[in-house]
Amino acid sequence: GQQVMQIPQYQHVQEGEDFTTYCNSSTTLSNIQWYKQRPGGHPVFLIQLVKSGEVKKQKRLTFQFGEAKKNSSLHITATQTTDVGTYFCAGPGNYGQNFVFGPGTRLSVLP
Amino acid sequence: EAGVAQSPRYKIIEKRQSVAFWCNPISGHATLYWYQQILGQGPKLLIQFQNNGVVDDSQLPKDRFSAERLKGVDSTLKIQPAKLEDSAVYLCASSSSTGTAYEQYFGPGTRLTVT
Numbered sequence: 001g002q003q004v005m006q007i008p009q010y011q012h013v014q015e016g017e018d019f020t021t022y023c024n025s026s027t028t029l030s031n032i033q034w035y036k037q038r039p040g041g042h043p044v045f046l047i048q049l050v051k052s053g054e055v056k057k058q059k060r061l062t063f064q065f066g067e068a069k070k071n072s073s074l075h076i077t078a079t080q081t082t083d084v085g086t087y088f089c090a091g092p093g094n095y096g097q098n099f100v101f102g103p104g105t106r107l108s109v110l111p
Numbered sequence: 112e113a114g115v116a117q118s119p120r121y122k123i124i125e126k127r128q129s130v131a132f133w134c135n136p137i138s139g140h141a142t143l144y145w146y147q148q149i150l151g152q153g154p155k156l157l158i159q160f161q162n163n164g165v166v167d168d169s170q171l172p173k174d175r176f177s178a179e180r181l182k183g184v185d186s187t188l189k190i191q192p193a194k195l196e197d198s199a200v201y202l203c204a205s206s207s208s209t210g211t212a213y214e215q216y217f218g219p220g221t222r223l224t225v226t
Contacts, residue, residue: 033214042202042217043154088153094168097142097206097213101153 005034006092006102019076021105023089030092032072033099038085041067043101046074047100079109115218117203122184123224129191132221136184136205142166144215145178145188146202154202160186193225 003026011017021030031050035043049065049072056063066081076083077087086106090099116135124130136143141162146154157176158168163183171178175194180186190197200222204215 003202035215042220043204043215044217045214048214093156093167094169095159097157097161098159098167099213099215100156101146104153 003100004029004089004102006087006089006105008105009103010106010108012108012110013079015081016078019107020078020084021074021087021089023074023091023093023102024071025070025094030069030070033064033090034072035088035090035101036076036085037088037104041085043088073111075106080108081109081111083107084109112176112215115203115205115216116150117218117221119221120219121222121224123226126195126225128193129189130223131187131189132201132203132223134188134203134218136186136203137207137216140205140207140216142206143180143184143186144204144206145150145186146204148200148202148220150199157188173190193223195225198223198225211225 006021006023033048034046037043043070047063052069053067054065060077064073086104089102090101093100118133126199141142143160147157148154158178159166159172160180176190178188184216202217202220204217206213206215
């Protein structure tokens with residue numbers, strides 16, 4: 001299965017600042033998923049990207065899938081304290097409906 | 112719809128003891144996953160079921176871990192005997208086999224501490 005890396009590992013921002021996390025793979029990904037995990041909580045599905053160059057928006061969140069389908073990004077505009085948590089990308093694993101999670105980017109938002 | 116249920120929520124055991132975790136997926140979801148999440152890391156897939164058959168158990172330490180999903184619904188994950196490095200949160204997730212977005216719905220997890 002694929003391995004995905006994420007940068008940065010941690011990010012501290014002031015409330016209202018923007019935030020971006022990047023997910024990278026050495027091989028082409030057929031698709032990629034993003035999850036958010038609040039402190040003490042469980043991962044919650046955010047989105048799945050499939051097409052090369054795809055851009056999807058969910059309110060203040062913008063997700064991109066690279067043209068070569070080897071990288072993806074999640075951008076949050078004007079962060080709020082409710083955005084605190086760890087953001088994981090997940091790439092395809094060994095079998096269908098099987099995903100390998102990245103190490104995550106932990107976001108802290110200072111009020 | 113009801114979410115993925117897991118029990119117990121917390122478990123503390125001594126090393127070399129055994130422990131079992133239970134998961135009830137979302138009704139109708141054919142695919143069930145067990146993940147191990149060590150503090151500060153991403154979830155690591157242990158085993159994936161499609162109905163009651165195993166799809167992928169390549170990362171399951173089979174000398175001590177076992178899992179079953181006998182009737183294609185509930186599942187149990189067992190560790191016997193436990194080691195200190197098994198301390199982690201064990202997450203169960205399920206997904207539907209229909210469509211192309213294989214969104215995984217996670218349960219609250221079981222936090223295992225091995226002393």
